[in-house]
Amino acid sequence: MKSYKRKNAHHLNDSIYRKRLKRCIQLKARFASGTEDQILFSDEKLFTFEEASNRQNDRILASRSQDIPVSIKYIDRVQKPLSLMVWAGVSADSRTNLIFVPQGMKINSQTYRELVLEPEIASAEQNIDFISKDEWSPSSPDLNPLHYSVWANLERRACAKSHKSLESLKVSVLSGWQKIPREELRKAVHQFRSRLTSVIHKKGGYIE
DSSP states (O other), rough: OOOOOOOOOOOHHHHHHHHHHHHHHHHHHTTTGGGGBBOEEEEEEEEHHHHHHHHTOOOOOSSSSSSSSSHHHHHOOSSOOEEEEEEEESSSSBBBEEEOOOOOOOOOOOIIIIIIIIIIIGGGGGGBBBBOOTTTTEEETOHIIIIIHHHHHHHHTTTOOOOOSSSHHHHHHHHHHHSSSSHHHHHHHHHHHHHHHHOOOOHTTTOO
């Protein structure tokens, strides 16, 4: 036997299992010819001022624990870290500008349209394919390239160290966003169809 860590996952029930299966089958048929390159995937993420870390992979080599300097042995954490909400969109060949959501603003359909869709997408609408909310598989962040790949990539770049101010975090996120190679975005988008297949094989269940 081997030891495995338990994982966090989005909530699924029997109804969602069925909808995920049905809609993934439909989406796979719709994009069977490889037209997923035309999809603009969008999402938002909360970045905090704290240093990003991976408890599984971040390691320090030392003869003894006592020999590790305090400055690298511990990662500072506070109870309620300051944060920054960011919106972005990616396709196989492009990325949108980053949208920084004003502190305290509640995002609903109207503010999303005014803040994101109109300034960032409307002018390029003729070249972008959209998946409506009635076509998208419910409770499925595991099908969005931003969620399963791009955000983690950006967080590693932007939060390699902690930040002391909102402006420092913004600058780092903007810089990291532009440094993500186009090929990495394309690779992430091209995983979309294989993930649809994985959900279908799992009968609508978890794939990660």
